Amino acid sequence: MDLMLCRPEAWGTHLVHFTGSKEHNVALRERALDRGLSLSEKGFRDVDSGELLLAADEEEVYARLELPWIAPELREGEGEISAAAAGRLPRLVERTDVRGDTHTHSDWTDGVDTIETMARAARERGLEYMVLTDHSPSLGVTRGLTPDRIAEQKLELDRLNGELAPFRILHGTELEIRSDGSLDYPDDLLAAFDVVVASIHTGRSQPTEQLTRRALAAIENPNVDIIAHPTGRIVNRRDPVSYDWPQVFEAAARTGTRLEINGSPRLDLDERLARDAARAGVQLTLASDAHRTEELVYLDYAVGVARRAWLEPEQIANVVGTEEWTR
Ligand SMILES: [Zn+2]
């Protein structure tokens, strides 16, 4: 660990310099040189006169370069400086834009806490709603819900929604896309849910073509609203699978099926795929996939990925209220 000390008057250039990225800093230094200035953590130096020009905060650093302040999540040398110079920086989504969590579990399947405990915790975090998405049966380990249990769960949600209003629990499912591409519940059962989140957990070693066919089968089903953690990666544990992404994005954009940014240790989609998806006209959802109340905070990490993906609120499906999901 390095401990840096600097005078308050030079805080801005120190902060920008040491938070990077390298690519961003190199581009800033080039832009400074174009203006007859050399830029280091110590400040700007006029190349001709040698005069040192200090910047006490980040805004001053960017203003000296004739740029608006650039959010740290965008500082990757991926076009943010030209976008800033042209006044085309995105209005990045913020946590407070997100009104509901679209992927949560309870002790009815593989979660730890009761539905009520989860809902109260989500409400305390300032959300207006959460979609409860307990598992369908074929993912054997999780005691997926049978049709009878789904009907019972619906009654429990009706009771809780009466108590917790205006907070609302939407009835969803995490629907298994089976290895052969079929879905784990029939259409009439799916139609009764408020929100259907479909996902692939098995058959992950299939070739790209076959995985793509499975994803497309779910996307094309009019009852499916969201594809959860599309690549299935778990950071440091499970590699992502790959699809024919242009085909998947085209189908998702055309059918209005959202792709999820899962904020659990999956961070899936990652920021590059999320940015590509949004550019292809796909709406994204931000979700915690929480299995206990402590994991509801993962929604914040999904927001972080969305910001790194340059996403604006209009590109996120859960900036809208419950009425949009229950039409
Ligand atoms: Zn899952």
Ligand SMILES: [Zn+2]
């Ligand atoms: Zn899940």
